[in-house]
Amino acid sequence: MTHTETITMKKKVISTAELKQLVCSGGDERLLLDPLTGVNMYGCPPGPVEPSTWVHLSSSTATPISNGGFSHLAEIMTTLDETDGSDPVDERLEAIRQELFNYIGITSVDADIVFVPSGTDATLQAVFLARICLPRATTILRNLVLAADEAAGRVFNAASGFHFNAKNIRGDDVIKGTPIPGLHGPTGDKTIECIDVSFEKCQDEAYIEESVDRLVNHSGDTHVLLHALDTSKLGNRTPSHDCLNRIEQKYSKEALTILIDACQFRMSPWRIRDHIKRGRYITITGSKFFTGPAFSGAIIVPACFRAQIQQAPVNNYMTNELAAYSAISDWPQSWTNIRSCLNTYTTVLWKSNIGQFLRITAAMFELRRYSAIPSSWREQFIVAATAEIRAAFSSVPDLLEPLENKTRNSFFDEFDEEFRHLTIFPFFIRQPNKVKTFLNLDACKELYQKLQIPNETNPITVVIGQPAAIVVNGYPDTVTTFRFSIDARTISDAFERAHGAVPVKTDILQSRLRLIIKKIADIVNTNDNQS
Known part of the structure; x- marks a missing residue:
């Protein structure tokens, strides 16, 4: 089954193989399956896994699709019916927006x-x-990316208006790290700049405010796009809400726009509403906390930008290379100027991206399950799961050292609802028989791969948060962290097993932690004996 246009189906039963092919289509090389292992770079196959042989606490990175989510997609595909000339995927995406x-x-x-x-x-x-x-094509857009070391690794290139991978979502080859024609204006001059600030430096919020001030006042023809992080892949938020409020009060909308990177989607509806009310873009994905398949994202655009966007000279910035990063139905139906512009690039883009639609639909299946659970029960489970994970760390102090952000609680409050509690737990793996020495990045990458390979001693596949090299105050040089994560599916499964009874039970999580830690220990000790 090829993906060259929107697929029209009328009451057709789709095979499992065809559905798997569609689920991993419409993305860049990160979704490509390794021909030997059958999984993508996140360790996830295109279909559901067998719970008895797979263990995953990896929602900070990616999680295999659930059995329920996959069955839901099979059902959806039988109902995609084009009866009146309209695009059925386009109409479904409008419903998902609602x-x-x-x-x-x-x-x-x-x-x-x-x-x-x-x-x-x-x-x-x-x-x-x-x-x-922007009011003028010559205006310099200056991106200030906070805690870039705790965001996705490709964000800096994307914020610079550059290709961030070797392929686009159609699978076409592009040159990573080079400017995307059009984004920098009709003249091709460099009108987008990007500056990144480490999470460590972001602990000094006066430094953040000074950095914004320097960029705003760099010249009279500048607009600053401030990228704030809520929540990072290590579970942190930066800057504080007070800091963001001070910055917004100081500068006009003509000088500053704020983008909230909430791609972990560990954010309460109240907090999202507050960001929207304050006129901040919000980026989210359904593949982290909500455990939809990787590559299911969205941008929430406050209505205060609507008139500017609908009246913008889109043709001045659109090119073949930029158009190829999206499909027409990705954009709201009311944004007719963008849709009309993209319609002139149909040789390089799709009307609808069926793979992306399916992945978003699977994520919404999980969001629906989660939102049906009383908020008090969700919070009780997260608190109990946190205690379980901390107990697991305490049980193996010579193997795992948790990374604690002691100031985190000051950045969260009751309006964050259950997400004021930790749901991502970073940790280091100690080198055997060495004090305060941890596995380096190469060793962690090797361990990450070995965890995913069943063997006679440990016949399970383990997927946890990918190793990330970071700089942490109090630790020498760069250290590499893994992550355990609590996710919506784990909570929904526990709620359904217990029929909503309290107190909540975390016995399944406890069992998973034991299996994961045992396999980590076996790999580390085997490597040490062989060295």
């Missing part, structure tokens, strides 16, 4: 939603939107 509005507690009057393959694509398209809203 469902997201309902979850957040807003209406289409308050915001618009743009669908994107990944969180990195969300950054790229947010830069595009910020660019077309």
Whole structure:
């Protein structure tokens, strides 16, 4: 089954193999399957896995699709019926927009939603939107990316208006790290700049405010796009809400736009509404906390930008290379100028990206399950699961050392609801028989791969948060962290097993932790004996 246009199906039963092929289509090389292992770079296959042989606490990175989610997609595919000349995927995406509005507690009057393959694509398209809203083509868009070392690794290139991978979502080859024609304006001059600030430096919020001030006042023809992080792949938020409020009060909307990178989607509806009310872009994905398949993202665009976007000279910025990063139905139906412009590039883009639609649909299946659970029960489970994970760390102090952010609680409050509690737990793996010495990045990458390979001693596949090299105050040089994560599917499964009874039970999580830690220990000790 090829993906060259929107697929029309009328009451057709789709095979498992065909559905798997579609689920991993419409993305860049990160979704490509290794021919030997059958999994993508995140360790996930295109279909559901057998719970008795797979263990995953990896929602900070990616999670295999659930059995329920996959069955839901098979059912959806039988109902995609083009009866009146309209695009059925386009209509379904409009319905998903409405469902997201309902979850957040807003209406289409308050915001618009743009669908994107990944969180990195969300950054790229947010830069595009910020660019077309500038008053002049010559205005310099200066991106200040906070805690870039705790965001996705490709964000800096996307924020710079550059290709961030070797392929686009159609599988076409592009040159990573080179400017995308059009984004930098009709003259091709460099009108987008990007500056990154490490998470460590972001601990000094005066430094953040000074950095914004320097960029705003760099010249009279500058607009700053400030990328704030909520929540990072290590579970952190930067800057604080007070800091963001001070910055917004100091500068006009003509000088500053704020983008909230919430791609982990560990954010309460109240917090999302507050960001929208304050006129901040928000990028989200359904593949982290909500455990949809990788590559199911969106940008929430506050209504205060609607008139500017709908009146923007899109043709001045659109090119073949930029158009190929999206499909027409990704964009709201009311944004007729963008859709009309993209319609002239149909040789390089799709009307609808069926793979992306399916992945978003699977994520919404999980969001629906989660949102049906009483908020008090969800919070009780997260608190109990946190205690379980901390107990697991304490049980193997010579193997695992948790990374604790002691200031985190000061950045969260009751309006964050259950997400004021930790749901991502970073940790280091100690080198055997060495004090305060941890596995380096290469060793961690090797261990990450070995965890995914069943063997006679440990016949299970283990997927946890990918190793990430970071700089942490109090630790020598660069250290590499893994992550355990609590996710919506784990909570939904536990709720359904218990029929909502309290107190909540975390016995399944406890069992998973034991299996994972045992396999980590076996690999580390085997490597040590062989060295």
